[in-house]
Amino acid sequence: MSMNDPQARPIPFLDLKAQQARIAADLRPRLEAVLAHCQFILGPEVAELEARLGEYCGAAHCVTVSSGTDALQIALMAEGIGRGDAVFLPAFTYTATAEVPLLLGATPVFVDVDPRSFQIDPAALAARVAAVRAAGRLRPRAIIGVDLFGQPADWPAIAAIAAREGLFTLDDCAQSFGASLHGRKLGSAADATATSFFPSKPLGAYGDGGALFTESAERAALYRSLRTHGEGTTRYEVLRTGMNGRLDTLQAAVLLSKMTVFDDELAIRERIARLYDSRLGNAVATPVRVADSTAAWAIYAILLRDTQARTRVQDGLRGQGVPTAIYYPRPLHLQPAYAHAHDGAALPVSEDLAGRILALPIHPDLTDQDVARISDAVLALV
Ligand SMILES: *Cc1c(COP(=O)(O)O)cnc(C)c1O
Numbered sequence: 001m002s003m004n005d006p007q008a009r010p011i012p013f014l015d016l017k018a019q020q021a022r023i024a025a026d027l028r029p030r031l032e033a034v035l036a037h038c039q040f041i042l043g044p045e046v047a048e049l050e051a052r053l054g055e056y057c058g059a060a061h062c063v064t065v066s067s068g069t070d071a072l073q074i075a076l077m078a079e080g081i082g083r084g085d086a087v088f089l090p091a092f093t094y095t096a097t098a099e100v101p102l103l104l105g106a107t108p109v110f111v112d113v114d115p116r117s118f119q120i121d122p123a124a125l126a127a128r129v130a131a132v133r134a135a136g137r138l139r140p141r142a143i144i145g146v147d148l149f150g151q152p153a154d155w156p157a158i159a160a161i162a163a164r165e166g167l168f169t170l171d172d173c174a175q176s177f178g179a180s181l182h183g184r185k186l187g188s189a190a191d192a193t194a195t196s197f198f199p200s201k202p203l204g205a206y207g208d209g210g211a212l213f214t215e216s217a218e219r220a221a222l223y224r225s226l227r228t229h230g231e232g233t234t235r236y237e238v239l240r241t242g243m244n245g246r247l248d249t250l251q252a253a254v255l256l257s258k259m260t261v262f263d264d265e266l267a268i269r270e271r272i273a274r275l276y277d278s279r280l281g282n283a284v285a286t287p288v289r290v291a292d293s294t295a296a297w298a299i300y301a302i303l304l305r306d307t308q309a310r311t312r313v314q315d316g317l318r319g320q321g322v323p324t325a326i327y328y329p330r331p332l333h334l335q336p337a338y339a340h341a342h343d344g345a346a347l348p349v350s351e352d353l354a355g356r357i358l359a360l361p362i363h364p365d366l367t368d369q370d371v372a373r374i375s376d377a378v379l380a381l382v
Pocket residue numbers: 067068069070093094096097146172174175195196197198208209210
């Protein structure tokens with residue numbers, strides 16, 4: 001196939017222009033309204049969005065913030081997590097999950113993931129908590145479970161370990177807002193849930209943004225205070241050291257517009273995932289579904305035989321106008337910035353996945369023909 005072939009038109013990894021065209025009629029008046037009232041920080045759209053998101057995922061409280069990373073940070077700040085505290089998190093995730101405990105002076109304890117679901121492995125988690133307790137150097141305080149690639153982590157198992165050990169649970173739902181487990185949308189599976197509205201996430205803004213969800217009114221009040229410099233009942237009463245962590249009103253307007261098509265988009269992502277499953281499932285390892293769940297499919301990743309095979313497939317696809325991505329080429333315990341924090345425990349699954357995982361395009365403006373073309377190209381290369 002040559003690049004002149006109409007079949008070979010480049011396929012975008014994500015098509016935010018096509019999506020914008022679909023929501024334009026709803027989006028423009030919302031943006032105009034913000035430009036008219038000029039309440040750019042904590043304007044009425046922010047409160048409207050918080051109500052909408054909380055209702056959508058069934059969480060009692062929603063507090064929007066400036067990014068997914070800041071959501072994680074505010075959640076840990078509210079628990080007073082810092083020096084001497086151990087925060088357990090998967091080694092195979094985005095950098096922000098480990099960055100936040102380190103910023104607060106706490107120690108990330110990297111846990112290996114399940115080779116089939118790619119989610120934090122509950123048995124490994126329990127063993128790591130026991131080992132940290134036995135060593136006696138750090139105080140186990142919190143677990144950050146990540147719903148990786150859009151599928152839910154095993155929250156009942158994580159919650160059971162946390163209850164037994166007295167640990168705070170934080171759901172890093174940055175890739176999975178809209179997904180559900182056992183008939184409930186993510187948002188109340190942990191003590192607090194953090195999500196991201198980075199533009200490439202399933203529910204993306206036109207800039208940075210994030211949100212926290214919790215069932216606890218006390219936590220929600222703390223999050224509101226922390227996102228505005230630790231303010232008290234009046235603006236110039238500072239009760240605690242906080243940060244500038246607010247979502248801006250224009251982003252809230254964009255997100256309200258995106259919410260009008262979000263469920264349709266999730267359904268399209270699910271259809272694309274199934275198409276990939278059926279076309280590729282006999283030739284490569286396609287994502288294993290978490291039982292009794294629905295996924296947001298931020299990322300659709302396949303596993304190739306080894307790194308060489310992955311490079312061959314990735315290069316071959318690129319030559320045919322099909323972009324791919326590697327999430328993640330290096331597990332966090334092997335990152336130069338984080339290696340010093342790692343206690344040396346073996347994390348073989350995370351290391352293995354990093355060497356042979358490959359993400360294919362998945363977004364609501366990909367056509368079935370695109371998926372067929374990408375799948376045929378993969379099949380010809382493996
Ligand atoms: C994107 C992402 C974050 C960070 O979100 P930002 O809004 O970019 O700060 C955190 N954790 C995971 C797993 C992510 O994918």
